[in-house]
Amino acid sequence: MATILVIAPAYEGHVGRTSLELLGGARRIGEARGMEVVAALLGKGAGAAASQMWQYGVKRVYVADHPSILLGELEAFYLASLEACRAANPGVVLLLADSVGREVGPRLAHRLGGGIVTECIDVQAGQDGEVTFLRPVYGGKAIATYRLVNFPVVVTVKPHTMEVPAEMPVSGETIPLELSMDPEGLKTRVLEVVSEEVTGVKLEDAPVVVGGGRGIGGPEGFQLLGELARLLKGAVGASRPPADAGWVPPTWQIGQTGKTIRPDLYIAVGISGATQHIAGVSGAKVVVAINKDPEAPIFKVAHLGVVADYRKVIPPLIQKIKEIVGT
């Protein structure tokens, strides 16, 4: 029987939250089509992460624990993914649409002789067994729906766009993958990994994000947003113009060509609400917009809106929060 194969990096024995998000989509397809969900964990020390998969109902876990599969290493990751596909005979392969998955997904689809849906933001399955994949198109202005017709298909899913499913513990097994990979023969090699400097909570993981746009007017205004974010135990993000202008680091950019976030609360300050920005925040549970233009499109997606100059709103808000929670 064809399976649904979730391929996840597992460096040093840990699977990241975003890979767990893939399991929700996989489970929905499995239930609709009566297919088993299996996983392949790839990376140095990957075997120790198998229990994380069992916790989410995946019984069969293929493991490629190889010293050449390192963070950012494409070639080794691809060869291990191919080996996992040979072992698991998947009808559907799910991968993260991150820097590795974006390269590996199309190559896998080609080698499997299948189709591919890239940059997917949701996987839906009906009771009639129909499975659809949703993907933003035309610069995020529309959502295209792809129906699953033929197997195999490779699907890359944007991180932070789907919920981690509920736990469903099972007692599972690990199946080691035999890799005949010669480290010297690999076409690419990771020479150095430079970690992003983060003080406080990471933007992608923050429960509260304060996003600033061109309306902030310069780097100084972002200090004010930083103060608000700190009090709310959150992180600061930005639309593209502040990142382009160098007011904030490029890693703060949220949107179609930036990060995708799913905070409980997103406070958009001086941001107009272009579709390319909204593409990165559509998973936010509550959106509050502060903008001096009552016609700004951000108010169409905001749950709560404040029409005002942010300089008149944020300082008293900070003051009030300090009174409630202290400094």
Ligand SMILES: Cc1cc2nc3c(=O)[nH]c(=O)nc-3n(C[C@H](O)[C@H](O)[C@H](O)COP(=O)(O)OP(=O)(O)OC[C@H]3O[C@@H](n4cnc5c(N)ncnc54)[C@H](O)[C@@H]3O)c2cc1C
């Ligand atoms: C292919 C492509 C990819 C893109 N990817 C991204 C992306 O990933 N992320 C992204 O953000 N954009 C992206 N963009 C750019 C996007 O189209 C918009 O240009 C951008 O999001 C606008 O940023 P903004 O809202 O900060 O600026 P603006 O559209 O200029 O809006 C500024 C807002 O601030 C308000 N304002 C001004 N002063 C104040 C004040 N004192 N107080 C309160 N409000 C004030 C104004 O009323 C206005 O609504 C992309 C564009 C393209 C073509």
